[in-house]
Amino acid sequence: MNVNDLYNLTQRLFDRQNASNGIVTKSEGASATGVTPVAGTYYAVQFITDCTPTVFTASNSTLAVDVMYPAGTVMYCDVTAITGDNNSIYALYKV
DSSP: OOHHHHHHHHHHHHHHHHHTEEEEEEOOSSGGGOOOOOOEEEEEEEEOOOOEEEEEEETTBBBOOOOOOOOEEEEEEEEEEEEEETTOEEEEOOO
């Protein structure tokens, strides 16, 4: 590992810590028709309200679905898809 590699690694870590690549905030509707899946590549999900995802997948992890994640929980993983339950709010941090 050379100086350039260390600089690039430090920059990527800084970008992730500061969400400089952006976030997506998702608020699910009050009925099943208002629940829409999110697909993409995100490095973390933060549950703003209690949430019981019906779909929660990551390329590098095994995640539980139909389990309530309390508000304030942050999951760091390579999130590729998530569908929350009714009235749930969560933030996805972009890679």
